[in-house]
Amino acid sequence: MKNWAFVSDFDGTISKKDFYHLVLEKYFEEGQALYKQWKSGEIKDIDFLRQVFTSIHQEERQIIEDIHSLEIDEHVPSFIRKVQAQGGDFYILSAGTDYYIHHILGQYGIRGVEVYSNEGYYKDKNVHLNIDPEHPHHSERYGIDKSKVLTDLKKEYETIYFAGDSEPDSHPAKVANVTFAMKALQDILKENNTPHIEVDSFSDIEQHLICIGVLR
Structure with a gap:
């Protein structure tokens, strides 16, 4: 069994803004009604994202440019390198899609990070999701069940540290050994x-992990 791993949500945790927010603001203003339906529980998370991501109607070059405009926590690239250099593995666990996450990782030269997320691909001027209901990590609501992923990772590591910021992260937070909560997740937990x-x-x-001797 390996010693430890750090697992992080992406949207709103690593990135300062959720990708779907960028799409709503830039290309899909009429999606605000859909957003309200989703927030009130009328539609599932994955159905909301599917509709938003297929309302972009732009060439892939433009979509990638938009993805690259997403700001991330500027400390993340050095934090990931530090985790990897000091014996930990770093994972990204997202209920969004790996399509934009891989573009961001490439942009910042981040290597050796495995991404667990809904598979996404560009086609016909939009981003589409490839959801497999037979996948062992499948969730009907989110596409990917974050707590199932963390439960599997716990079989490989003695300690799992997890970071998240919103409601989907409340489920894996119950599985992780230590959860770092940002934004709305704090009150939910x-x-x-x-x-x-x-x-x-x-x-x-990073300061906390240094204090407890995990990083130096």
């Missing part, structure tokens, strides 16, 4: 009495 450490950034996370 408080309500659920799920143990967590409140942070605002990866710089905060």
